[in-house]
Amino acid sequence: MADERFNCVVLDDYQSVAAQCADWSVLEGSVDVVFETRYLASKEALIARLAAADIVVANRERTLFDSEVLAALPRLKLLVTTGMGNAAIDMAAARARNIVVCGTGNAGAPTAELAWALILALARNIVPEANGIKAGAWQSSLGLGLKGRVLGLVGLGRVGTAVALVGTAFSMNVMAWSPRLNDERAAAAGVIRAESLISLFEQSDVVSLHATLNAASLGLVNADLLAAMKPHALLVNTSRAGLIDEAALISALQSNRLGGVGLDVFATEPTQADNPLFAFDRVLATPHLGYVTDQNFAAYFGDAVENIAAFLKDAPIRVLN
Structure with a gap:
């Protein structure tokens, strides 16, 4: 040539x-x-x-x-x-x-870094507090401390394992679930294998999604799993939008059943300002920055x-x- x-x-x-x-x-x-x-x-x-x-x-x-x-x-x-x-x-x-x-x-795994940026920003209300101080406010919220809390990971591949390592550094109790995860692999990553997906959602204070999207995982996070979460719990998705049933997520937000949601991925990208998820103050959204x-x-x-x-x-x- x-x-x-x-x-x-x-x-x-x-x-x-x-x-x-x-x-x-x-x-x-x-x-x-x-x-x-x-x-x-x-x-x-x-x-x-x-x-x-x-x-x-x-x-x-x-x-x-x-x-x-x-x-x-x-x-x-x-x-x-x-x-x-x-x-x-x-x-x-x-x-x-x-x-x-x-x-x-x-x-490497820059997505793991962004996942933690979203977790920390949600837990400590960084965005509203940063905007508030510029507007003359001072300490308008109470943050969620992470030490001793449960971090639940859906998927324990390269990114999930990197997220787990940081959770351990924050003295969190880290558990993980995936269809093929066994006790040996979980122990090698320093985490506990959840007995079931719903038990992970029930016990976790923070849930971070790191699963691959396929026919089996499409809409994996459904209404039942969202209803099982603690009222203050945070849900973060830096993997694929299709892992979450969007209608169920909107319903959970409308019912004030979640402490906060961090999203870096969307069903249609680039997404637009009229995305119905953006109507909720408890949603922190970034424009698919995980790998950027x-x-x-x-x-x-x-x-x-x-x-x-x-x-x-x-x-x-x-x-x-």
Whole structure:
């Protein structure tokens, strides 16, 4: 491919930072790279924007590449996703069209850091207190102390384990549940295995979700689990929006059955200001910031450049399909 010239579009660069997160200059002479900062909401807009693209870099699951979109992009040869998995890409359809899909590494588990940012902000009422002092108020709330309290983790993979470690440092009693979790794995992470999911929700003062989303876990956190929570308990979701039955969550908030909810993920992203969850003061929302850190983006886009360079040499790396 040495004599060919390619067009590359880096999608969903909302913060206009992708160009600074890697050395794209190594592709000069072979690849013309442009960075798209807008969110292309419709398939029609996406297809029109990528009509001339030979290479696309997709930032996580911000953009859907289903069979219809892929079929409408006959020039597309390489699709790079940040991370080593992307549920928004139809891998089989890409393979059928001879589109190589490559992934990237990452910088650890920044989602665990954000989960704790949400937990601490909710427990100590950081946002209303910070806004209050600017408005002339002073100490308007009573925080929830975490020492000796129960932290319940739904899912104990890499992120859940990192969250557990911090909970232990705060002298919390940490328990976890997942369908395949056994006592040995729980003990290795320094946590107690909950006997059941409902017992975890009943006992926990803070519940943090770190499960994968699949057919079995869709709507996992339902009305029964929410009703089982303590009145002061906090619920945090930095994993996938589909883990929570949104209608049941809204009903629980309307009934004042939860102490607070921290959400970094939403059914439709980017979500809009009219999201019904935003009507509740006890909801602290962030715009899917779990993976958005300088270190993570350096890993993402640094590897993306490596993937493109390797593809140009007919030796693709980190191939997912």
